[in-house]
Amino acid sequence: MIDKLIQNIKRTGAPIVVGLDPMLKYIPEHLQKKAFAEYGETLQGAAEAVWAFNKEIIDSISDLIPAVKPQIAMYEQFGVEGLIVFKRTVEYCKQKGLIVIGDVKRGDIGSTSEAYAVGHLGSVQVGNSRCRGFDEDFITVNPYLGSDGVKPFIKVCNEEKKGIFVLVKTSNPSSGEFQDRLVKEAADRPLYEIVGEKVAQWGEDCMGGTYSNVGAVVGATYPEQGKVLRKLMPKAFILVPGYGAQGGKGADLVHFFNEDGLGAIVNSSRGIIAAYKQAEYAEYGAERFAEASRAAVLAMKKDIAEALQNR
Amino acid sequence: MIDKLIQNIKRTGAPIVVGLDPMLKYIPEHLQKKAFAEYGETLQGAAEAVWAFNKEIIDSISDLIPAVKPQIAMYEQFGVEGLIVFKRTVEYCKQKGLIVIGDVKRGDIGSTSEAYAVGHLGSVQVGNSRCRGFDEDFITVNPYLGSDGVKPFIKVCNEEKKGIFVLVKTSNPSSGEFQDRLVKEAADRPLYEIVGEKVAQWGEDCMGGTYSNVGAVVGATYPEQGKVLRKLMPKAFILVPGYGAQGGKGADLVHFFNEDGLGAIVNSSRGIIAAYKQAEYAEYGAERFAEASRAAVLAMKKDIAEALQNR
Numbered sequence: 001m002i003d004k005l006i007q008n009i010k011r012t013g014a015p016i017v018v019g020l021d022p023m024l025k026y027i028p029e030h031l032q033k034k035a036f037a038e039y040g041e042t043l044q045g046a047a048e049a050v051w052a053f054n055k056e057i058i059d060s061i062s063d064l065i066p067a068v069k070p071q072i073a074m075y076e077q078f079g080v081e082g083l084i085v086f087k088r089t090v091e092y093c094k095q096k097g098l099i100v101i102g103d104v105k106r107g108d109i110g111s112t113s114e115a116y117a118v119g120h121l122g123s124v125q126v127g128n129s130r131c132r133g134f135d136e137d138f139i140t141v142n143p144y145l146g147s148d149g150v151k152p153f154i155k156v157c158n159e160e161k162k163g164i165f166v167l168v169k170t171s172n173p174s175s176g177e178f179q180d181r182l183v184k185e186a187a188d189r190p191l192y193e194i195v196g197e198k199v200a201q202w203g204e205d206c207m208g209g210t211y212s213n214v215g216a217v218v219g220a221t222y223p224e225q226g227k228v229l230r231k232l233m234p235k236a237f238i239l240v241p242g243y244g245a246q247g248g249k250g251a252d253l254v255h256f257f258n259e260d261g262l263g264a265i266v267n268s269s270r271g272i273i274a275a276y277k278q279a280e281y282a283e284y285g286a287e288r289f290a291e292a293s294r295a296a297v298l299a300m301k302k303d304i305a306e307a308l309q310n311r
Numbered sequence: 312m313i314d315k316l317i318q319n320i321k322r323t324g325a326p327i328v329v330g331l332d333p334m335l336k337y338i339p340e341h342l343q344k345k346a347f348a349e350y351g352e353t354l355q356g357a358a359e360a361v362w363a364f365n366k367e368i369i370d371s372i373s374d375l376i377p378a379v380k381p382q383i384a385m386y387e388q389f390g391v392e393g394l395i396v397f398k399r400t401v402e403y404c405k406q407k408g409l410i411v412i413g414d415v416k417r418g419d420i421g422s423t424s425e426a427y428a429v430g431h432l433g434s435v436q437v438g439n440s441r442c443r444g445f446d447e448d449f450i451t452v453n454p455y456l457g458s459d460g461v462k463p464f465i466k467v468c469n470e471e472k473k474g475i476f477v478l479v480k481t482s483n484p485s486s487g488e489f490q491d492r493l494v495k496e497a498a499d500r501p502l503y504e505i506v507g508e509k510v511a512q513w514g515e516d517c518m519g520g521t522y523s524n525v526g527a528v529v530g531a532t533y534p535e536q537g538k539v540l541r542k543l544m545p546k547a548f549i550l551v552p553g554y555g556a557q558g559g560k561g562a563d564l565v566h567f568f569n570e571d572g573l574g575a576i577v578n579s580s581r582g583i584i585a586a587y588k589q590a591e592y593a594e595y596g597a598e599r600f601a602e603a604s605r606a607a608v609l610a611m612k613k614d615i616a617e618a619l620q621n622r
Binding site: 076083131147148184 | 332334335343347352353354356357382384385387388389390391393394395398416417418419420421422423424426427429430431435436437438439440442443444445453454455456457458459460478481482483484485486487488489490492493494495499502505506509
């Protein structure tokens with residue numbers, strides 16, 4: 001699947017991914033009102049507002065970008081109704097030729113990780129049939145439980161030619177609390193480096209061309225750590241959250257890329273989907289929110305392309 | 312919510328929780344056939360087989376136990392249809408007076424953890440209404456992202472008088488890969504102790520009587536580590552997976568308990584729900600699987616009660 005992602009990145013000239021993380025407060029009132037009028041102020045009403053919002057944004061930007069990253073929590077908060085719309089969003093984006101990275105951060109003991117893996121990336125045996133649950137192209141995985149919690153995902157990746165991004169160094173302020181702890185070794189190193197090293201090892205058995213189908217999540221907010229991790233995991237694609245709203249800028253991101261100009265894909269969520277709420281794009285207004293998103297994608301592409309040219 | 316869990320434990324005399332982790336291979340053929348005949352060999356067919364299996368087990372054992380722990384991955388593998396049955400299971404168990412621990416192992420950056428927290432423990436604002444998604448009593452939480460990924464759960468716990476169990480030292484074989492790493496400090500300590508210490512801190516602001524609503528997961532398979540962690544988190548209830556099928560025995564577990572006989576709740580999943588597949592309970596046969604589960608619960612209660620008496 002990483003080869004398909006790379007194809008899409010080359011075709012669009014944009015190593016970016018748009019986070020479809022639709023909190024209700026980002027959704028223009030006219031869409032909320034319409035959904036509530038039809039379905040009530042219910043979980044279904046909320047989910048249908050999310051769907052209307054997503055669809056208009058996807059239709060407006062899908063030709064510009066290689067991939068989307070729906071954050072499942074933003075759907076799961078609306079229970080089953082929200083997850084129906086998560087699935088609908090995954091399917092719709094795939095129809096549009098987008099690679100879908102399910103930001104699910106799952107991870108458990110072996111047999112349980114296996115269930116997550118078949119539910120999100122593979123298929124499950126039911127009698128004599130095989131059925132697909134959510135069927136994303138990639139998902140994010142939490143490594144806290146160690147190899148036997150991660151390997152079931154890799155097994156399914158190999159069977160299905162799909163991929164994962166393992167959390168290595170996350171973008172949030174307190175990510176250092178455990179991830180940065182210096183681990184006592186011959187040369188003391190922070191935990192995230194140990195995790196990064198494991199990602200490189202896990203990835204060796206799951207190659208998809210030049211790069212591995214096992215990637216890593218490293219926050220844009222930690223560029224110095226990104227530099228080290230880039231070298232430690234040369235064949236891992238790095239999914240970089242934290243651009244824009246969380247504070248990362250194009251110039252901070254160049255070290256996440258390899259010399260071939262590949263190796264990283266930068267995520268922006270709020271900065272794109274709620275662009276119409278920013279002063280910069282206020283002219284579009286709530287009615288034309290999807291056009292504001294398109295303008296924000298174009299600006300992000302330009303920022304990153306320039307940063308890569310000037311590296 | 313921890314006070315209610317303690318009440319239930321005292322009433323039943325059993326510090327145990329039954330893991331409702333229904334893989335299809337545990338479900339007797341007659342239930343699968345019936346569900347497939349009605350709903351086809353589909354995700355819905357599988358989910359309905361799970362529901363029929365769960366309901367019969369719950370009906371058979373609910374008077375003996377204080378709590379259940381459905382593992383959401385086993386439902387999520389069947390997509391939306393599976394999650395409908397997860398929700399139905401949560402509701403049914405609550406109606407039966409059981410405390411429900413959703414084993415979801417969620418955890419993300421702040422705003423995203425907040426969405427998981429409202430979806431699983433709290434309620435979400437939709438227009439002028441507040442709606443509940445899955446509405447478990449407790450959930451399990453992955454701490455890899457640090458305090459700002461955990462605190463949104465604690466906030467909702469305080470608002471809703473609910474609780475969480477944070478992964479500290481998990482029961483699986485490779486849990487040591489990252490969790491046991493010695494962290495360089497004044498006195499070098501494994502990472503899980505640092506996490507355990509944080510759990511104690513986080514829990515101080517979320518008390519539910521003598522114990523905190525912030526508990527910890529520590530695997531039965533690591534009794535020595537359990538002993539240390541018990542002292543490090545005196546007010547945290549410890550959820551102990553790994554009893555039975557994963558190899559833990561009653562006698563290994565006494566150190567997870569405090570002197571008051573409380574402070575731990577021991578989980579068994581396969582050992583109870585698939586008891587009829589074990590030589591010990593084979594006499595029941597597949598038709599009477601729920602009676603086999605009842606016998607296995609009684610045996611587990613006895614094993615743990617004796618171990619606690621002989622400590």
